[in-house]
Amino acid sequence: MTDEFKIMKDDPDLQATRGPGGTLVFVDGDQCCVVGPEFVSIEVSDCYAFGETKDQAISNYAMKMRA
Numbered sequence: 381m382t383d384e385f386k387i388m389k390d391d392p393d394l395q396a397t398r399g400p401g402g403t404l405v406f407v408d409g410d411q412c413c414v415v416g417p418e419f420v421s422i423e424v425s426d427c428y429a430f431g432e433t434k435d436q437a438i439s440n441y442a443m444k445m446r447a
Contacts (some may be wrong), residue, residue, distance in 0.1 A: 385418070388445075402417050403416050403438075403441065412432070412439075414428060414430075414447060416428065428441070
């Protein structure tokens with residue numbers, strides 16, 4: 381678990397909930413976002429995904445992690 385992930389997990393303003401596999405799920409703008417425990421940033425991490433709904437974001441994350 382990265383320091384960045386821990387900060388996000390503990391940020392009450394983010395209102396993140398736990399998702400499958402230890403992920404965090406939260407609203408980012410007009411989309412839902414899922415980030416994995418190894419997340420650092422969008423620029424250097426692959427363990428994130430977006431979707432129009434929570435379920436779609438989780439599904440997109442799962443597909444991305446299988447690739």
